[in-house]
Structures are given as C-alpha cells and as structure tokens.
Amino acid sequence: MTPNPAALSPAELRARADAASAHLPGLILSAERLAAMVAPGAHGLRRAGPGEDFWQYRPAHPGDTARSIDWRRSARSDAQYVRDREAQTAQSIGLWVSAGQGMGYGGGADRPTKGHRAQVLALALAMVLLRGGEKVGLLGQPARAGRVQADRIAEAFAMAATAADDSDAPTPDLLRPNRRLVILSDxxxxxxxxQALLARAGALGVRGVLMQVLDPDEENFPYSGAVVFRSLSGRVRHDSRDAAGLRQAYLTRLAERRDWLRAQADGAGWHFGHHSTDHAPAVALGWLYRVLGG
Structure with a gap:
C-alpha cells in the first residue's frame, strides 16, 4: 500500500522520510547482495518473438506456414519443427508486496519479519530483471528500465504505509494487458x-507468480500449553489452554490453503511457491527468476 503524501502534514512527511532513509541502505544492500549471488550475469527473460538469435525448436502448430518450418531439423524425425527466435523487446514486470499488519511478524530476534524478507526478495528480483534489460515497476506505477529504477522501488518500499488491518490485496483494476506480475504475501x-485478481489477469493476458512468505512458527506451529494467539492488528484473538492440541488442525488448514492457492495459480497459467524466512532467500529468488523466464 502506498501512502498518500497529500494527506500528511509537513512534519509527518519529514518524520516518514527520516524513518525511510534510515531503513533504505540496509534494504538496498541486502537486495544487491542477494541479486549478485543468484544471477551475476543476468540476461532478459527469454520468450519467442521477433529477433535474430535462435532460442529453441518447437513442434509445428496449425497455422505455422511452410516457410517457418525448419526442414533440416524436421528431416531427422517424423514431426515438423519450427525454429523459434528470441524476442529482443523488453518485457514489463509488476511487483506487489503485501503491507498487511500480519507481514510485520517475525517469530525470533534472529529472523526478519515476513514483510522485510518479501521486500528484499522483490527488490533483488527487480535488480536481476533490470540488469537483463527488462522493465520493472510496482503494481500501479510505471514500469521502467535502468539501474535508477531499483532505487525508486526501494524508496517506495521504505515509504510504504502499513495497512489498517492484517489483510491487504492488490486491486485488479491496476492490471495492464500482457504483463507479468509477482505477488508476495502470507x-x-x-x-x-x-480469484478476482487471477480472473482479471486471465482476461488481460497477464501471467505471473504467487509466492507465500511465512515465518517458521507459522510453518511448524511449535506451541504448547496455555497460549494467547493474537493478530498484530489486535482484531483477532484466541485463547488456548492446550496449544499443542491445535497443531494438527492448523497444519491441515495450512496445507489446504496452499493446495487451493496452487490450484488457482495452475488454472490461470500462473506459478505458486512458498518460502520460510529461516530458509536461504537465494533459493526463493532463484526460483522466482526461473519461473518468470519459463
């Protein structure tokens, strides 16, 4: 969620800017290190289209002309193949990171919050894509190319306001045709x-990725005894005298939620993945980069 500067007083704007500037260097440094670790020689996202470089052979489809058939490759089998070239125009990729209050949860002093890890992943992905010549931007903002765009994205993350409650969702009306979109949330x-977002995305030819970011406490539910569960917003509360007795039901519901998200993504031609904040972020970033290029 992006704050509305017009609704803030000069003092509030100054205080927000000071807080953001304190957080910004660490966010950028973490993302730069991660991006360099995963794809030091990044290239653009590969796809078929107008260009000079060979990309791949694919089986001929109805509608392919005889001129497009690679007869030398086709002669080696019983099928006909087309020689695809790699498109050389930049693609536009949108990023959205949940600002729900629940994303501020970090189960231990040695772990980042979900929101911070999601921002680092999104910014590092942006850096890798920009290095490959793609255009990147936050959802609802212009997608631009160039190194400076990474600084704009980092500043937007640092200045982003937290949502009023635990939930936060992107607006389907912000989608634009034939782009790619990366959604990070818990x-x-x-x-x-x-469902509403993916339905709109399908109508516009938008493909993308859903990535669930959770704290390991949310992954494993390591609680026992008397525990008071409370959302960060304070709007949800549950008192339990036997937290361990809730573990299996919780894990079952978490698995069901993931199965549902995966089914929704598969049905829309999207990808679904999940990441725990105690795992190496390089693994999650590498997966995001690969599926976007697939």
Missing amino acids: FLTDPAWV
Whole structure:
C-alpha cells in the first residue's frame, strides 16, 4: 500500500522520510547482495518473438506456414519443427508486496519479519530483471528500465504505509494487458481476492507468480500449553489452554490453503511457491527468476 503524501502534514512527511532513509541502505544492500549471488550475469527473460538469435525448436502448430518450418531439423524425425527466435523487446514486470499488519511478524530476534524478507526478495528480483534489460515497476506505477529504477522501488518500499488491518490485496483494476506480475504475501487472511485478481489477469493476458512468505512458527506451529494467539492488528484473538492440541488442525488448514492457492495459480497459467524466512532467500529468488523466464 502506498501512502498518500497529500494527506500528511509537513512534519509527518519529514518524520516518514527520516524513518525511510534510515531503513533504505540496509534494504538496498541486502537486495544487491542477494541479486549478485543468484544471477551475476543476468540476461532478459527469454520468450519467442521477433529477433535474430535462435532460442529453441518447437513442434509445428496449425497455422505455422511452410516457410517457418525448419526442414533440416524436421528431416531427422517424423514431426515438423519450427525454429523459434528470441524476442529482443523488453518485457514489463509488476511487483506487489503485501503491507498487511500480519507481514510485520517475525517469530525470533534472529529472523526478519515476513514483510522485510518479501521486500528484499522483490527488490533483488527487480535488480536481476533490470540488469537483463527488462522493465520493472510496482503494481500501479510505471514500469521502467535502468539501474535508477531499483532505487525508486526501494524508496517506495521504505515509504510504504502499513495497512489498517492484517489483510491487504492488490486491486485488479491496476492490471495492464500482457504483463507479468509477482505477488508476495502470507495469504493467511481471506483469499477471495486471489480469484478476482487471477480472473482479471486471465482476461488481460497477464501471467505471473504467487509466492507465500511465512515465518517458521507459522510453518511448524511449535506451541504448547496455555497460549494467547493474537493478530498484530489486535482484531483477532484466541485463547488456548492446550496449544499443542491445535497443531494438527492448523497444519491441515495450512496445507489446504496452499493446495487451493496452487490450484488457482495452475488454472490461470500462473506459478505458486512458498518460502520460510529461516530458509536461504537465494533459493526463493532463484526460483522466482526461473519461473518468470519459463
């Protein structure tokens, strides 16, 4: 969620800018290190289209002309093949990171919050894509190329306001045709917005990725005894005298939620993945980069 500067007083704007500037160097440095680790020689996302460089052979489809058939390759089998070239025009990729209050959870002093890890992943992905010549921007903002765009994205993350409650969802009206979109959230609140977003995306030819980011406590539910569970917003509270007795039901519901998200993504031609903040972020970033290029 992006703050509305017009609604803030000069003092509030100054205080927000000071807080953002303190957080910004660490965010950029973490993302730069991660991006360099995963793809030091990044190239653009590969896809068929107008260009000079060979990309791949694919089986001929109805509608392919005889001129497009690679007869030398086809002569080696019983099928006909087309020689695809790699498109050389930049693609536009949108990024959205949930600002729900639940993303501020970090189960231990040695772990980042979900929101911080999601921002680092998104910014590092942006850096890798920009290095490959693609255009990147936050959802609802212009997608641009160039190194300076990474600084703009980092500043927007640092200045982003937290949502009023635990839930936060992207607006389908912000989608633009034939782009790619990366959504990072914990997906723990009502997921009905996912269906609406993917339906709109399908109508516009938008493909993308859903990535669930969770704290290991949310992954494993390591609680026992008397525990008071409370959302960060304070709007949800549950008192339990036997937290261990809830573990299996919780893990079952988490698995069901992931199965549902995966089914929604598969049905829309998207990808779904999940990441725990105690795992190496390089693994998650590498997966995001690969599936975007697939």
